Amino acid sequence: MLEVTLDKAKLQELVKLLGADRRLVAPVADKQGTVFSEITDPSLVCLDAVNTTLSPKEVVFPQWETLYTFEGDRVTKTEPQIEETVLFGVRPCDARAFELLDRVFTWDGVNDPYYLKRREKTLVVALACNVPGEACFCSSVGGSPAGESGADVLGFDLGDRLLLRALTKRGEALLKSASSITTPATPEEKEAAQKAVTEAEKRLKPVAVPEDLEALKGSFDAEIWKELGLKCLGCGVCAYACPTCHCFDITDETRKGVGRRVRSWDTCAFSLFTLHGSGHNPRTTQDARYRQRVLHKFLYCPENFGEAFCVGCGRCVTNCPAGLDLRAVLERLASMAKAT
Amino acid sequence: MDPITNPYVPYPVRIDEVTIENDERDLKTFKLVFVDSEHAKAFDYIPGQFAELSVLGKGECPIGIASSPTEEGYLLFTVKKTGVVTGELHSLAEGKIIGVRGPLGKPYPIERMKGKNVVIVGGGFAFTTLRALTQYMIADANRGDFGEITVIYGARSPGELLYKEELKAWEARDDLTTVITVDKGDDAWKGREGFVPTILEEVAPSSKDALMAVCGPPIMIKFTLPVIDKLGFAPSDTILSLEMRMKCGIGKCGRCNIGSKYVCKDGPVFTLEELKALPAEF
Amino acid sequence: MSQAEDALRKEVRKLFENKTIDLFVGHEAAGVPLKTSACFLSSADEVERLVWNASCAANLAVYLPQLFKRPQGARGEWNPPKVGVVVKGCDSRSIVGLIKEKQIPRDRLYLIGVGCEGMIDRHKAAKALGAVGLAEAKIDGTSVHIIGTDGTQRSFESEEILADSCRECRHRSAVLSDVVLSEASEQPPESSRYTDVSDFESQSPDERWEYLVSELSRCIRCYACREACPNCYCQECFADETAPKWLGVTTDLSEVFAFHLGRVLHQAGRCVDCGACVAACPQGINLRLLNQKVNRDVEELFGVESNLSLDEAEALLSFKMEDDQSFMTEP
Numbered sequence: 001m002l003e004v005t006l007d008k009a010k011l012q013e014l015v016k017l018l019g020a021d022r023r024l025v026a027p028v029a030d031k032q033g034t035v036f037s038e039i040t041d042p043s044l045v046c047l048d049a050v051n052t053t054l055s056p057k058e059v060v061f062p063q064w065e066t067l068y069t070f071e072g073d074r075v076t077k078t079e080p081q082i083e084e085t086v087l088f089g090v091r092p093c094d095a096r097a098f099e100l101l102d103r104v105f106t107w108d109g110v111n112d113p114y115y116l117k118r119r120e121k122t123l124v125v126a127l128a129c130n131v132p133g134e135a136c137f138c139s140s141v142g143g144s145p146a147g148e149s150g151a152d153v154l155g156f157d158l159g160d161r162l163l164l165r166a167l168t169k170r171g172e173a174l175l176k177s178a179s180s181i182t183t184p185a186t187p188e189e190k191e192a193a194q195k196a197v198t199e200a201e202k203r204l205k206p207v208a209v210p211e212d213l214e215a216l217k218g219s220f221d222a223e224i225w226k227e228l229g230l231k232c233l234g235c236g237v238c239a240y241a242c243p244t245c246h247c248f249d250i251t252d253e254t255r256k257g258v259g260r261r262v263r264s265w266d267t268c269a270f271s272l273f274t275l276h277g278s279g280h281n282p283r284t285t286q287d288a289r290y291r292q293r294v295l296h297k298f299l300y301c302p303e304n305f306g307e308a309f310c311v312g313c314g315r316c317v318t319n320c321p322a323g324l325d326l327r328a329v330l331e332r333l334a335s336m337a338k339a340t
Numbered sequence: 341m342d343p344i345t346n347p348y349v350p351y352p353v354r355i356d357e358v359t360i361e362n363d364e365r366d367l368k369t370f371k372l373v374f375v376d377s378e379h380a381k382a383f384d385y386i387p388g389q390f391a392e393l394s395v396l397g398k399g400e401c402p403i404g405i406a407s408s409p410t411e412e413g414y415l416l417f418t419v420k421k422t423g424v425v426t427g428e429l430h431s432l433a434e435g436k437i438i439g440v441r442g443p444l445g446k447p448y449p450i451e452r453m454k455g456k457n458v459v460i461v462g463g464g465f466a467f468t469t470l471r472a473l474t475q476y477m478i479a480d481a482n483r484g485d486f487g488e489i490t491v492i493y494g495a496r497s498p499g500e501l502l503y504k505e506e507l508k509a510w511e512a513r514d515d516l517t518t519v520i521t522v523d524k525g526d527d528a529w530k531g532r533e534g535f536v537p538t539i540l541e542e543v544a545p546s547s548k549d550a551l552m553a554v555c556g557p558p559i560m561i562k563f564t565l566p567v568i569d570k571l572g573f574a575p576s577d578t579i580l581s582l583e584m585r586m587k588c589g590i591g592k593c594g595r596c597n598i599g600s601k602y603v604c605k606d607g608p609v610f611t612l613e614e615l616k617a618l619p620a621e622f
Numbered sequence: 623m624s625q626a627e628d629a630l631r632k633e634v635r636k637l638f639e640n641k642t643i644d645l646f647v648g649h650e651a652a653g654v655p656l657k658t659s660a661c662f663l664s665s666a667d668e669v670e671r672l673v674w675n676a677s678c679a680a681n682l683a684v685y686l687p688q689l690f691k692r693p694q695g696a697r698g699e700w701n702p703p704k705v706g707v708v709v710k711g712c713d714s715r716s717i718v719g720l721i722k723e724k725q726i727p728r729d730r731l732y733l734i735g736v737g738c739e740g741m742i743d744r745h746k747a748a749k750a751l752g753a754v755g756l757a758e759a760k761i762d763g764t765s766v767h768i769i770g771t772d773g774t775q776r777s778f779e780s781e782e783i784l785a786d787s788c789r790e791c792r793h794r795s796a797v798l799s800d801v802v803l804s805e806a807s808e809q810p811p812e813s814s815r816y817t818d819v820s821d822f823e824s825q826s827p828d829e830r831w832e833y834l835v836s837e838l839s840r841c842i843r844c845y846a847c848r849e850a851c852p853n854c855y856c857q858e859c860f861a862d863e864t865a866p867k868w869l870g871v872t873t874d875l876s877e878v879f880a881f882h883l884g885r886v887l888h889q890a891g892r893c894v895d896c897g898a899c900v901a902a903c904p905q906g907i908n909l910r911l912l913n914q915k916v917n918r919d920v921e922e923l924f925g926v927e928s929n930l931s932l933d934e935a936e937a938l939l940s941f942k943m944e945d946d947q948s949f950m951t952e953p
Contacts (some may be wrong), residue, residue, distance in 0.1 A: 020600075029782070030840075032906025033746050041488075049773065052753060055791045055884040055905050063842055063870040067348045070396040073437040078342075078349055091858045108605060110590045113346050122596045134654050134755030220619050230662050233684065235849035239902050240842055247594035250348075250587045254397040255872045261396070262350075264843070266593070272862055274595060276585050277401070277422040284694055300600035318755065321902030322678070323652030323659025424865050 001174070002166040002175050004182035004188050011162065015042035017178050018125065020084045025059055026088040027052050036087070047157075051091050051313060055243035059087050060098065060118040063240075064264035066069050067114070067250070071258050080114060086123045086174075087298055091309040093138045095126045095150035097243030103305045104246055106172075114263075126151035127162075130196050132204050137327055140207040145200035146193075156193035164192045206336035207327045209298070209308065215337030216299045220291070224332055229287030231322050232269070238316035240268035244309040247273075268292045282333025294329060302334035344382050344439070344451050350394040350439025351379040353587035356414060363470070363499030367465050369406065371414050372440060373553055376485050383443060385409055386450060387472035388581065388609045391442030392589045393417060393429065401425045402586045404605070405443065406468040406487030406503075410482065415440065418468045418502060432465055435461040435495040444589045446609050448473050448553060449578060457487040459545045459573075461564060463536045469581055470555050475506070478516055483576050490545045491584035492558075494521040494536040498529045519543055542569075547572035553579045582608045582615075582622065598622050626736060627674040629706060629709070629803050633734055633916035638666035644703035647685055651824050658660040660685050675707065675761045679741035681853035681896040687725045701729050708744035711793035711806070712896035715929040717796050717854040718926050719892055719929040722936060726857055735796025739805035740780065740788035741897070742766060745906060749775055750883045763869030767846035778815050787910055790814050797930050818908075819915045833941050834879075834912075838862050839904040841878045843871065847909055848885065850902035860884055886912045887897045891937035894928050923949070 006014055017249050018024065019042070026045045028037040033051035034054045038046030043115040068078040098119065105112040105119075128146035129136075136146060148154055156163040163185050166172035175182065185193075249266040251258050266273060269289050275281045283289050301309040310326075317325050343349040356415065357371040370393075374380035385391075387408055392400040401423075408415035421430045432516060440569065441475040448469070461472040470493075475485045491510060495501045501520065510518040521532040521539045534541060552562055552573045560581070568578055584596040584603035591605035601607065630648070633639050637643045650661035650671045658678050661671050662685075675742045688700045711718065714733060747768060749755055767777045791816065794806030808878035822830060845861075848854045860868050869880040895917065899909045921927055923946045924937040 008523060026912040030906070032749070032904075035905075048752060050756070066839070073395070074352070077434055078346055080437075104592060107591055110347055110605075112348075112592055112689050114801065129344050133758070134771060144348050217619075227662065230685065230688070231660055233846075233849040233902075236844040237846045237902070240844045240902060243865070246592070248401065248587070248592075249871060250593070251871050252397050253872075257397070258455075259397055261871060262870075263348075263593075266595075268594065270845075272858070276583070277426070281582075286688075288621065295599075296594070296597070300597065305601040318654055319904045321680075321846050325653030325659075328653055339350075424867075 002172045003185040003190060003271045004164050004175055004178075004183045005158075006161065006162045006164060006178070006182045008143050008160055008162060010181045012042040012045070013181050014178055015088060016157075017172065017181070018088060018123075021084070022123070023083045023085040024088065025056070025106060027079075037175045040175075040298060047090065047127060048088050050129055050131060050136070050140050051094070052237070053314065053315070053319065055092050055097065055315065056087055056090055057097065057101065058247075059085060059122055060102065061115055065114060066261050066262050069258075069260045077169065080117065082117050082121050084121050084123075085118075086125060087222065088125045088228035088316075090124055090126045091313070092145060092147035092149075092151070092154070093136075093143055093313040094125055094243045094265045095124050095149050096143050097311045098150040098304070100126065100307065100311070101246055101308055102243050108263050112183060123153075123174060124151045125153045125164075126154065126172070127155045128193075128197060129234055130157055131246075132200065133314055135274050135325070135327065136204060137207040137273070137314065138312035139201055139204050140209050141308055141310050141312045144197070145204070146197040154225075156196055158189060158196065159191065163189050165193075172305065190294050208331045210330060210333040211338050212337045213302055214297055216333060219333055219336055220295070222336065224329070224336070225287040225291040228290045228329065229285055230326055232286045232290045233322045234269050234271055234286050234289065236265070236269060236320060237321065238326075239269060240265055241315040241319045243311055243313060243315075244297070268296065294326070294333075298333075300328070343379060347441070348588070350392070350400075350441040351383065352376070352437050353415070353440045355432060355434050355436045355438065355581070356430075360503045361418060361465075361504075366430075367418060367500075367502065368421075369416055369418045369502075372438070373414050373415055375437065380526055383415070383440070385443035386447035387443045387476045388447035388469050389443040390439045390469070390589075390608060391417070391421070391444060392586070393414070393425070394439030394441060395425050395428045395432075396439065398428045399425045400439075400441065400587075400589075401429075402444070402467040402589055404472070404581065404608070405469050408472045408479065410476055410479035417474075418465060422466055441589060445604055446607060446614075448609055449551075450476070451478075453551050455487065457546070457550035458489050459550055459552045460489070460491045460493075461536060461554040461556070461568075462492070462553065463560040463564075464482060464496070464500065465502060466500075466555040466557060466581075467493055469600045470553060471503055471506065473553060474510070474516075478513065484513060487549065489516040489544065490519070492519045492521070492536060492540055492543060494523065494534075494539060496523045498522050498526055498531075517543075528590060535563070536560055540564060541567045544571060547574075547577070551577045557583045575616060578612040579616065580610055581613060582607075582610060584622065590617045624675065626804055627672070630674045630734065630736065631669045633801065633803060634663070634706065634708075635666045635782065636667045636712040637732060638663075638669075641787065643706040644756040645689065646706040647682050647689075647709045648672045648673075649674065649682070649856070650681065652886060655756040656742055656766075658763075673771065674736060675746070676740065676742045677759075677761065678710075678765070679743075679785060679897065681716055681850070681852055681898040682713050683720060683849060684898065686720065686731075686852075687855050688716070690726055690730065692908075702727065702862045703731050706732040706734065708734045708736055709796045709799065710736060710788075711791065711797060711832075712738075712894050714796035714798045715793060715894040716896060718932055719894070719936070720852060720855075721932060722921075722929070723939075726873055728932070731798040731800075733801075735794065735799030735802040737804040737805075738791075738794045739764070740784045740791070741804060742780055742783050743785040743897075743901065745901075746785075747778065747886075750778065750783060768861055782845050786818070787895045787901065790817065793894075793896070793930065797931065804813075816914060818917045819918055821912060821916070835875065837907050837911075838878050838882060839875060840903060840907055841873060841882070843873055843878070843881070844904065845903035846904065847899035852898070853889055854885070857912055860888075860950055882909070882912070888915055889913055890916045891926065891939070893917055894929055
C-alpha cells in the first residue's frame, strides 16, 4: 500500500487539506491535558501527548445523542445529521478499539444505525507511538504501538518527518489528495519507521493478562473482589475514559409534550445500573460491580467475541481517583489462574 | 429510518382494550393493535419472546408477550404497575397510542417440545408468557404437534389469578389438564388450596418424554426446582424465563447480562442447565 | 522512608497488637507515580503497605460509611468493626461531618492525626513536565524529582505543584483525633483565604458567566466528583432520581449547571475543601470555586467554618435566633 513522507513543518498544511471538506477532530491542548476536539484551526493540533485524557470513542459513540424526537404520542424524527469526519492523531490502541466496538454494534445481525453511520463517515488517521504512555500495555492485549486495525492511515513520527502509510482504499485516496505536499517514502525512511516501532515495543512493560477463561470463571467468588470493591468509589471515570466501554442508558426528556429519547453513557460501576423496578438489584456491592467490569472485558467478551475488550491504553489507571490499577488486578488474576 | 430498519424506534400501537386482572388493580392486560399493517406483518413472534413497551416521554419497559401468534390481529401484554413507565401506562385509556419494540429475545423451544408432553408451571403474574405458550399449543392448528399438556398455575389468592376467562376455558377442555391453586382461598373459592410446589408434587406429572416450562417469583422457583428435580426432569429439559433490568433489549447497552449471556438476546428463556453454567448474579 | 511514615507504621502495628482496632484505613502506593490508593489493613503484618507523603491526597473519610454497614447476608448479631484511620486536617473535618450526620459512629473510630504540609496535584506535575506522562517520581523532603515517560527529568519544590485547596488551607492538623503523631509546621495567613473567590467576584457578570461556561462545558457527567466526596453518601442522588426527574442525563449546559449547582448547594456549610473533587475530575474543572464561594457566604452569614468541631452544628442543619436574615427578600 501507498507510503509517503511529510515534512513536519508541513503538518498544519496536511491537517488543513484533510479537513477541507470534512469535520476535523484532533488532539488539542486543554487545561488539564490533551483532548480530542472538533477544530477548524490546524495550528491547534497538539501531538505532544502520548494520549488524550478521554478516548476518541465520542466521535462514533457520543456521550449522548438523540435517538429520535417525538411530539405527543408520535415519533417525529429519527435521522441524525452526521458529517464526513476525519479523526486525526489517534493512537493505534484507540483505532483498534473501533474494531472492537464494531462487533457489539453489529452483533447477531442487529445493526445500530447511529453508531454505524458515524463510523462509516469517519476517516481514521492514526499515529504510531514512539514512547509508551504512563500506564500503557497495548502489546499485552494483542495490540501494538504501531497496530493497524481500525485505521485508514497510520503515521510514524521520524523526528523531522512523518511517514504515512495507507491501510485502506479510503486511506490511499486521502494520501493521494495530499500528493502536493508529500513525497514517496524512501527505503531508509521505511526502515526508520520500523526501527521506531521496535524501540517503542521494547519500552512497554509487559502485563500478565489472564487468558485461561475457565480459570477466570473460577475467580468469581475469590476474595480479591472484596478488597477491590472497598477501594472502588463507583464513579464512571474508567468507563467514560475507556475506548471500548459501550454501556448506555436510554431516557426520555419532554417539555409540554415535545421531547426526545436520548441515549447516554452509563457504566456497570454505578450502583443503580442494574436496579430493577421492583427494588431488587443483582449487584448490590461494589465488589460485584467492579468484578463485572473486569470479567466483562476479560472473560465475557472473549467468550462472545473471541477477544478481550481492552486495548491497553491505560486511561483507567491514570484517571482513577481511587488509585486502582487494572494491570495489577490482571496480574493477580493471571497468577491465581496459574495456581489452580 | 423507520421502525422496521431501526431497532430503537417503536412501532405505534393503539390500546384496544384494557382488562384489570386483579383485585388490587395493579395488574392490567393491554390489548394492542398495530396502527400500520406493515408493522403487524414485521412483528412475527413466538411464545416466550418479549417486547419493549414504549410510552413517549416516560420511557420503555420490557414485558413478556402474553398472547400467542395464533391469536391474530392483536398483542396482549400484562403489566404490573411498578414505576414511572408502568405507572403512566396504567393511566392510559383505550384508544391511546403507545409503542412496541420487538419481538425480542429467545422464545420457548417449541421445536423441541413437538412430539413431547409439556408441563407448564406458573405462579403469580409471571404466568404471562406461559399463557402465550399454552394458547399456542392448544390452538387447533398446533394441538396435534404436542403430547399431553399439563398446566399448573397458582396465585396468592383467587383475586390475584390472571386470565380468569382463559383459565375457565382451559378447564372446560379435555385435551389438556388444568390445575389451578391459590395459597389461600376465600369463601367463594371452590378449587385447590396450596403453594404451587406442593400442588406440583401432588399432581406429579411424568417426566418421561416431557419438558417442563416454569415461571414465577424467585421464592416460588426456589421451592419448585427441587420438586422438578425429584420428579425426574433433567436440567436440560427444565425451561425458565428470567427478568432483568433492560434498556435497549437488543444486546448493545450492556445492562442485562448474567456472565456472558444477555437476558434480552440469549434469553429470557433459558434451560436450567444453561443457568447453572452462569455466575450466581441474578 | 520518612520519619512520619515510620512513626505511622509503628503506631498502626501497636494498634493491631493491642487489639485496639480490627481494620486500618490508610494510603498505599498506586501503580503510577505520585498517586496513592486507599488500603484496608486487617493485621499488623500488612503495615509495610502504608505510606505517608505528599501524594497522599485522597480524603479517606469517603471510604468509612461502607465499613459500618451491615454486610448483605449477615445473620444475627453483627458488630461494626473498630476502624483506625490516618487523618490530615481535611480528612478529620470530613469525619466530624459524617459523625454529626450519623453516617459513622465516633466510638468505633480510632483517628491518628498527622500534620500535612500540603499535597501534590499530580495533574500539575504532569502538565509542568510537558504532555508526557509520569514514569517515575520521588518525593524527597519538600522536593519532588520526576522522570517523564520520554526520559525528561525535572525537579520541583512541592510548593510549585501543590493542589489549589492546599494553598489556602488553614487546618493542616487534625481537628479530631485519638492520637497525634505530628502537627503541621506552618499555616498560611488569613489573607490567603478565598483568593479565588475574591478574584472571581471582582469580574463582571458576563466574565463570570463566560468562565463558568468554559469550565462546566467540559463536564462529561462521570460523577467522579460526587463519588470522591465524603459528603455525597446519598443512596440515590438527586441527579439520578427518576420520580421526580429533576434533571436529564445529557451534557447540555443547562443539565450540567443544574447538577453542579445542586451539588454545591447540598455542600453548603459541609464542604471542607479537601480537593478530592478537583483531583478526581478527569476534565480539570475548577469545581472548588463555587463551593468556596458558598463556604465563604456561610461563614459570613452564620459565622461557621465547616466541620471544625463535633460540638458545632452544621450551619444549614440548625437554626439560631440571631442568624442573619438580610438575604431574605420581601414577598
